[in-house]
Amino acid sequence: NAGVMQNPRHLVRRRGQEARLRCSPMKGHSHVYWYRQLPEEGLKFMVYLQKENIIDESGMPKERFSAEFPKEGPSILRIQQVVRGDSAAYFCASSPTSGFSYNEQFFGPGTRLTVL
């Protein structure tokens, strides 16, 4: 059973370009989460999605960032007009729907975005 897949693993963009990061959850998982790890920091929650719905986007910057999880295909984190401060590792996690009070999250290998 393949784990959470993210691509590309490394992405280089120039200031002002767009970055599109993809995440394919584990088979059978319908919940996707995006986290950002700035250099020398821990991971910070960005957004939580279920198929075709954004459930919690409290950690998303108000401008330039958007996320989707369509009915078919991977989840996409999109960053428009990137700036140097967007350089970070972006991690996706997925979880199944569980009967417990929390969803155990399984993490992908991350996409390392470098903005020149």
Added chain:
Amino acid sequence: AQSVTQLGSHVSVSEGALVLLRCNYSSSVPPYLFWYVQYPNQGLQLLLKYTTGATLVKGINGFEAEFKKSETSFHLTKPSAHMSDAAEYFCAVINNAGNMLTFGGGTRLMVKP
């Protein structure tokens, strides 16, 4: 709001020595707590978790952690460090809705031969 503090951004131990990584949390409700490990250029792997029940939790690779409510702590230990334990370790707490992890700043563990 929940928060996690990891004391010591870098910890260095000799191979075979005790590993102790500290984690303190702040939560208004009984917390669910996690330790993750991140090897260079890889994603996070769950080491262990505390939800309910026994306060001493055993995880993979010989690690364990003890939940101490009175101290709001969830320190990670391993009796004998191995070179392969060198990595970054993150403590995390999950929110009430069970869908958002709040991470500490991480502790980079170095193991000397």
